[in-house]
Amino acid sequence: MMVAYRKWVKILHEGIHAAERFCDSKFMSSSVMRTISDLRIEFGTLLADIGLINLRKSKTEERRKENLDVWFSDRTQPFNMYSQEPEVVKAVLCVGLCPNIAEGLVNRLAKPEKQTQRYAVWHDGRREVHIHPTSINKTCKAFQYPFLVFLEKVESKKIVNLRDTTIVSPFSILLFGGSVDVQHHSGSVTIDGWLKLAAPAQTAVLFKELQLTLHSILKDLIRNPEKSGIVHNEVVKSMVHLLIQEGKTATRMN
Structure with a gap:
């Protein structure tokens, strides 16, 4: 599922219709993938609010959904250090x-x-x-x-x-x-x-x-x-x- 989600995120940059076609070809639900994305951002925000992870703080940059999604996907962040290791996940x-x-x-x-x-x-x-x-x-x-x-x-x-x-x-x-x-x-x-x-x-x-x-x-x-x-x-x-x-x-x- 983790691999499928990453592929969906990558294809999503090509457009919503491309992402929907990908889901249909893999017998997955587009709405479920969007829900996973929303929950991922919500969970990451909660971790940041209680101080377990550090979000970039900027007066000019709001906590918009798009910005948070990019931030949580950044593999250079400490919280993503082992995100590519299936055994750890x-x-x-x-x-x-x-x-x-x-x-x-x-x-x-x-x-x-x-x-x-x-x-x-x-x-x-x-x-x-x-x-x-x-x-x-x-x-x-x-x-x-x-x-x-x-x-x-x-x-x-x-x-x-x-x-x-x-x-x-x-x-x-x-x-x-x-x-x-x-x-x-x-x-x-x-x-x-x-x-x-x-x-x-x-x-x-x-x-x-x-x-x-x-x-x-x-x-x-x-x-x-x-x-x-x-x-x-x-x-x-x-x-x-x-x-x-x-x-x-x-x-x-x-």
């Missing part, structure tokens, strides 16, 4: 949508032929769920990871479907999926009380400490928003590095 979605997490169910006795697999059935910690038929992920032949986050559930004919889904990585789950309970003897970790991942105790403890440290950093940032250089924080940079390297490793294996 997906991790942010994991933060925002948690605890809406589901795990792909497979026959664990069967050895997969490839690192990527297709999951027809998912589990959200309480029951069996499915990806909504209208979702792009429904027709995906294979997934890089067996975890996804979702925006909402829709129940129809006793089947629970998940809408607006995004596949997320194990590192994202470990860092942002909820409380971390390390089982030292079994070499596993339980996330948010139900989701189990295999992980050496030393690795699991490291991620738990990173999670706690990040919470402390964010609390301090909320108390002192003027200290908004979080992207340069060494702990945050370490987390970003882990996420990016995980993505590269998974790509090589597939």
Whole structure:
């Protein structure tokens, strides 16, 4: 969706009709894309109002929608430092949508032929769920990871479907999926009380400490928003590095 939005913004410069034709060719809604653009500006403005990001202040330049859109798209701004890294963007979605997490169910006795697999059935910690038929992920032949986050559930004919889904990585789950309970003897970790991942105790403890440290950093940032250089924080940079390297490793294996 992020890639589609960027292409839509680029084509929008050619005119509204060109943007509408692009949406029609990709089975997307022009009104939805405009709504995303408006919400993006609204969210960025709120972050600026509370001091978490710095907007350019000028007496001669009003906060017009066009100016804000250009400003928020500026890749040289600190808040856009990792905007081109899919692994980081997906991790942010994991933060925002948690605890809406589901795990792909497979026959664990069967050895997969490839690192990527297709999951027809998912589990959200309480029951069996499915990806909504209208979702792009429904027709995906294979997934890089067996975890996804979702925006909402829709129940129809006793089947629970998940809408607006995004596949997320194990590192994202470990860092942002909820409380971390390390089982030292079994070499596993339980996330948010139900989701189990295999992980050496030393690795699991490291991620738990990173999670706690990040919470402390964010609390301090909320108390002192003027200290908004979080992207340069060494702990945050370490987390970003882990996420990016995980993505590269998974790509090589597939």
